[in-house]
Amino acid sequence: MARWFNTTGIQFHRPWKHHHEDSDGKQQKRRHHRRSLSEVISTNRRYVQQYRLLHEIGSGSTGVVHLAIDKKTNTQYAIKELSKSRLQRQQKNDFLRLTGSRPCFGLGVTSRQESLGSKEDDEQQNKRRRVAITPTVNEIKVLKLLDHPNIIQFVQAIDDPESDSIYLVMEKAEKGAVMDITAFNTTVKPYSQVQCHEYFSQLVNAIDYLHEQGFVHRDIKPDNLLLTRNNTIKVIDFGSAIHIDETYPLPSTTSAGTPAFMAPELLRRRDIKQKQLKPPPPTATDIWSMGITLYCLCYGQLPFEKPSLLELYDEIQNKNIDHPKNIDPNLTDLLNKMLTKNPFERITMEEIKAHPWMIDKKKNT
Template sequence: MYKVSDPDIKYTVAAQVGENAQGLMVVGQYAVIRELGHGSFGTVYLVKHSMTGDMYALKEYHKASLRKRLQSTTMNCSPSGRGGGPMRPGRGGLFAARQRLLQQRSEEDADPFSLIKTELAISKKLQHPNLVRLYEALNDSEQDVLYLVIDLCEKGPVQIIDPGSATSEPLSPEDAHKYFTQALLALEYLHEHDIVHRDIKPDNMLLTSDDTLKISDFGESTTHDNNDNKVHGSSGTPAFMAPELSQSGCSVSGEAADIWSLGICLYSFTYGTLPFHGTSVIEVLDSVSAGELHFPDPANEQLNELLLRMLDPNPDSRITIAEIREHPWVTKNGSFALPSKESNCEHSVTAITQEDIDSVIQPIFDIMPIIMAVAKLRRFRRRIREKREREARERDALSEGLSAVTVQSDGSVQRSEDGQPDDSPAPK
């Protein structure tokens, strides 16, 4: 069917989706146990592998949302080359955007995973204890959905922030330090391999059953040349975005922007609130741009000094990861030592190139097995749908207090005028 470029990740092009004997939804070889939460592009489920019994998280992507994001990026970013810059009339603007979207549709036809190929290319090369690992990618063409099978982090997000009040339950000083340093190591590993996350926030920091923090969600991530770590365009969650990202046509240090976001997380870990917030995106961005920091506990001098340096509005003078490593709050005045950078980044990965992204999976010419699998899947789904519709009609009839109900072979419900069973023969 498809040639897979990485042996550690399985790609299922025509994933069968149905239900098992226990009535659980099944995606490929994974039975859906329950819902874990919602993301920006779909739902995350707890699933169990039917053969091994191992538990995973199944991340759902609705392709329509991914296409919308791609269209927004195409229309607003400033890529290099002809047709770049903000969209404007003429062949260099809207024409180029239309051609790009048509090209994307063509890529989808050839590669069902093209909408998340950058995330797949990045995920398959990461080997770090504080990064969520990807095991399998599944395509459900019938429902226009993609699924990623990833590490199960049983305890969920490290901190849940109420979107209305921008507040949360603060962590203990010990937990705030532990989880911050784990996130710092993960970020150091990413940056060492020329990867910028671009959406660092507590929602994307998940805890396993043994309290190991793992950074997840590489949907906004990007790679860069090691001689130039600049990224283009704004991305991420407004309350966690560095102020330089809100500038029109920006080209900024992606690593410095990630450090800003991590600083916002540390502030929230400690004080249980976000330093910059508002009732709308515009108000949030205005608050970030104003850059006025207030510390609920002025006595925590070392922590507050670190936060001031991480939340420096100037990315050129913002503290670096190497400097954070040596900060007294991180080292606990010399009594705590992080693993060395060499040890932390020992699982080296080769640079992620455009070729890696373009060849996540490579189609071959025999398409008939896929066509047959999809046709079989549609028949299977139709039978399940008809069964559920028939059961729903039966339930509706019973809820109306009918004393006699006859369910015909075509799924329709018949009843007599007086509520008694209709003994007349069924119409042919």
């Protein structure tokens, strides 16, 4: 599905590592391939209910993605296998990060009184909690509420009670990610402005719909935009998405998202003065990530690249983006407005749709 890469030990891309297939259909692993998580969380099972697992096509922080076929209909699907234990750890860490609480025993338990009693009692209670806990798969909750031609279609979820796995069955996008962009590598061949407009317009439609439903994606990037056989964009990976009303204002310095695509306001530490300020629009972070994505599609490289996270964060917050020569001034204007450091001054979705670059390119297609 989507991908990630490492440069000098720094992880810039978080979710799914992708393997390409050559013209003969043979799988080719990407460079810098780490140990597959299928070796960690998967059994050697070949079937999940009516789906036969063919081979792994991606891996990420909580599981792996399989190419699968429905033995009843012969239809191919992408099945995302998630690790319950890893999801539990992530959710506990996110809970502690937001509340500042320290855990006692079990997931989300923050009251010291609950840990009182004998050591044996505590161990028994903790064992019962582990058995009873079923992690909340945020991606399932979000995808069930969405229905849009540019958002990956969710088919079903399968919880295997006998293993550590939860399976998310989704439609397959045949062409894979729209662009393989990596830091400090040779510039990827960019798309033409006409093609960029076609793909970006579909992304705008998808994220505009998502925002109308009250969600922010929080991890928009080329790796999370898949292409179907007829070049339809499909936005994937809603594991970091949240409902705006649930955690507004959005927390800063969160683990969600990919560092190279994160907005400046998410990288700033909270202080007393910031707490007194009006919180920025929650959708502004997605606008920023969409701007970085458009930059990649048009220029074939990332606008911010540094060998360490601290340097990268500093560059994102302080450096202005560079543009190649002889570029459409309307495109540079749109990118500059989407990548405005101040979220209150950043262009909105409605303004993007009405921008001259969007309108002019639409007239010429």
